[in-house]
Amino acid sequence: MSAKRDYYDILGVAKTATAVEIKKAYRSLALKHHPDRVAPDKKEEAEEQFKEISEAYAVLFDEQKRVLYDQYGHVGIDQKYTSEDIFRGGDFSGFENIFGSIFGDMGSDIFGGRGSSGRRSGRGRDLQMAMDVSFEDAARGTTKSIKVPRYEACNTCQGSGAKPGTKRKTCSQCKGKGQVVISSGFFRMAQTCPSCRGEGSSISVFCPSCRGEGRTKKTRKLEVKIPAGVYTGASLRIKGEGEIGVRDSGDLYIELNVLEHAKFIRRDNDIICEIEISMVKAVLGGEVEVSTLDGNVSMKIPAGTQPGKIFRLRGKGVPDLHSYAKGDELVKVKVVIPTSLSMQQRNLLEQFS
Numbered sequence: 001m002s003a004k005r006d007y008y009d010i011l012g013v014a015k016t017a018t019a020v021e022i023k024k025a026y027r028s029l030a031l032k033h034h035p036d037r038v039a040p041d042k043k044e045e046a047e048e049q050f051k052e053i054s055e056a057y058a059v060l061f062d063e064q065k066r067v068l069y070d071q072y073g074h075v076g077i078d079q080k081y082t083s084e085d086i087f088r089g090g091d092f093s094g095f096e097n098i099f100g101s102i103f104g105d106m107g108s109d110i111f112g113g114r115g116s117s118g119r120r121s122g123r124g125r126d127l128q129m130a131m132d133v134s135f136e137d138a139a140r141g142t143t144k145s146i147k148v149p150r151y152e153a154c155n156t157c158q159g160s161g162a163k164p165g166t167k168r169k170t171c172s173q174c175k176g177k178g179q180v181v182i183s184s185g186f187f188r189m190a191q192t193c194p195s196c197r198g199e200g201s202s203i204s205v206f207c208p209s210c211r212g213e214g215r216t217k218k219t220r221k222l223e224v225k226i227p228a229g230v231y232t233g234a235s236l237r238i239k240g241e242g243e244i245g246v247r248d249s250g251d252l253y254i255e256l257n258v259l260e261h262a263k264f265i266r267r268d269n270d271i272i273c274e275i276e277i278s279m280v281k282a283v284l285g286g287e288v289e290v291s292t293l294d295g296n297v298s299m300k301i302p303a304g305t306q307p308g309k310i311f312r313l314r315g316k317g318v319p320d321l322h323s324y325a326k327g328d329e330l331v332k333v334k335v336v337i338p339t340s341l342s343m344q345q346r347n348l349l350e351q352f353s
């Protein structure tokens with residue numbers, strides 16, 4: 001990509017140009033480079049130029065963006081605004097006759113962009129993150145500390161975006177009224193001033209720490225309680241830990257992924273495991289050690305236990321996330337048939353059969 005050209009150069013105006021001069025310059029350039037007015041083989045080039053002059057106009061006509069551009073150049077604009085936000089500042093009213101169908105054709109390019117930031121709604125955006133949880137922690141619950149990056153109000157300017165000690169300047173478009181009157185033929189109506197968006201004034205010098213953003217990225221450490229019974233796909237909502245908004249903070253959503261266990265398989269709230277017992281124990285019965293999530297327990301094997309038999313250890317499973325119910329541990333018995341026998345063992349078995 002070639003370096004971006006200076007907005008003033010693009011419009012051919014002086015750094016001191018007034019909003020009226022900027023609008024005038026844009027009007028004549030827009031007419032000249034309108035893609036519908038050039039030969040078909042020049043159309044693509046004209047569209048590029050048209051976009052370039054429209055962007056320059058949108059920034060320089062908007063007092064706030066112009067100050068930011070004067071202070072930080074393209075970097076300041078590109079870091080703070082999406083392409084959609086850039087064009088929102090331009091006063092394109094009165095240009096409809098020039099544009100003709102161009103809004104239809106190029107609208108998605110010029111006005112689409114990366115989508116709205118949601119910063120204007122007053123509520124901060126929700127944040128999302130993913131987290132792996134061990135099988136045991138999911139079953140028994142735990143507390144984990146996590147690091148969450150989010151934007152917080154800039155310390156230097158307290159979120160205002162203006163350099164401390166500097167005064168806002170009155171909007172030259174509306175003279176501070178926040179509204180402008182537009183007229184088209186006999187039709188006159190008041191409209192929110194496009195240059196200051198109705199605020200009547202704008203920042204004169206941007207905060208050097210946040211470049212007018214009013215916020216900076218900070219990483220916070222949070223203690224997150226993971227309740228017993230969570231499962232893969234379960235989502236924890238941590239209220240107010242999303243991005244900070246003007247009125248309210250968004251929420252933080254943590255999507256959980258429960259890791260597999262070497263011994264246990266989970267089926268809903270039950271956990272399943274397999275134990276091996278000797279052929280003799282299966283026939284005569286006895287005691288076996290069985291692992292559970294809370295340590296080993298001793299389990300009785302009745303005489304005559306068949307291979308594949310499942311025993312149920314009540315309440316040794318996973319508690320239900322939404323009730324007081326608790327799952328069980330299901331112990332599947334695998335009977336090991338000996339592959340080599342001593343002479344004596346062989347004789348005994350032959351007698352038995």
Ligand SMILES: [Zn+2]
Nearest residue numbers: 154157207210
């Ligand atoms: Zn700041």
Ligand SMILES: [Zn+2]
Nearest residue numbers: 171174193196
């Ligand atoms: Zn204004």
